[in-house]
Amino acid sequence: MNDSVTDNLCSRNTLDALIRLCEQAGNAILAYYHGADRIEVESKSDRTPLTAADLASHRLLDEGLQGLWPDVPVLSEESPLAVTAQRREWDRFWLVDPLDGTREFLEETGQFTINIALVESHRPVLGLIYQPLEALAYAGIPGEGAWQIGACDGSWRELACRSLGGGFPTVLASARHRGPRLAHCLDWLNGAFGGHDRLNSGSAIKFCDMAAGRGDLYPRFSPCSEWDVAAGDALVSAAGGAVLDLAGVPLRYNCRDTLLSPDFIALADPTASQWRGLLGAMAT
Ligand SMILES: Nc1ncnc2c1ncn2[C@@H]1O[C@H](COP(=O)(O)O)[C@@H](OP(=O)(O)O)[C@H]1O
Numbered sequence: 001m002n003d004s005v006t007d008n009l010c011s012r013n014t015l016d017a018l019i020r021l022c023e024q025a026g027n028a029i030l031a032y033y034h035g036a037d038r039i040e041v042e043s044k045s046d047r048t049p050l051t052a053a054d055l056a057s058h059r060l061l062d063e064g065l066q067g068l069w070p071d072v073p074v075l076s077e078e079s080p081l082a083v084t085a086q087r088r089e090w091d092r093f094w095l096v097d098p099l100d101g102t103r104e105f106l107e108e109t110g111q112f113t114i115n116i117a118l119v120e121s122h123r124p125v126l127g128l129i130y131q132p133l134e135a136l137a138y139a140g141i142p143g144e145g146a147w148q149i150g151a152c153d154g155s156w157r158e159l160a161c162r163s164l165g166g167g168f169p170t171v172l173a174s175a176r177h178r179g180p181r182l183a184h185c186l187d188w189l190n191g192a193f194g195g196h197d198r199l200n201s202g203s204a205i206k207f208c209d210m211a212a213g214r215g216d217l218y219p220r221f222s223p224c225s226e227w228d229v230a231a232g233d234a235l236v237s238a239a240g241g242a243v244l245d246l247a248g249v250p251l252r253y254n255c256r257d258t259l260l261s262p263d264f265i266a267l268a269d270p271t272a273s274q275w276r277g278l279l280g281a282m283a284t
């Protein structure tokens, strides 16, 4: 493949190649999955867990991406600090979470993913979220389309976010998400719509659910990093939604000293007039 840096990587061929890499990395993760309670766990500086499964997936993806596209740097959640320190010089790079939802992995809930985004000029222009247990990818290229892709049977199914209907909106969130700001958001929904439904999931599966038309909003006020969000942003944007900061502006990546994401709300139907009120309520 070896595309030069001037080539357009936003293609189905790229997604096919990424899925092959994700299959390998997913198999490396699954080798640790059953009996994950016995795997050695380190605690990182943000007090999230790190295991041999995260590192095995990181190594395969880092080497695989650099082998296929030597001109495009790779920034992974598990990259060494020396790599992370160079990132502000990059206009285009792969942003990778080799195992998103390590807690879910350790508790064997099945809700963990591999996230890969191609970031160009501070926006994700391609994103892929891979679920190793299902061998299923959710991928999007904004402006071209979003798809659910079966790694085993090679099937491609088009995805689209849903329009906001007349009933209760469905909130996508993790069962672990609590806190006063989420409670405020849910109260606002109850006031504006008379109630809300909730679909819980771990890791980037919330973005997959939105792109597949299973939810209306994913409010995130608890800490997470750009590698947790960028692939989902590309996917949801490609499926007709948007991932907005509380000023209503699409998120930008690799433009701050920190890689922590700002608070955001992902919306399946960003044109619905009700959301201006929600963003206003959450911004204050
Ligand atoms: N204190 C913290 N600081 C930064 N990120 C955090 C965090 N606590 C949780 N996260 C992020 O939230 C992700 C899990 O999201 P969710 O709660 O929606 O399942 C974790 O992904 P990893 O498992 O890749 O570390 C981690 O990146």
Ligand SMILES: [Mg+2]
Pocket: 097, 099, 100, 101, 227, 228
């Ligand atoms: Mg993560």
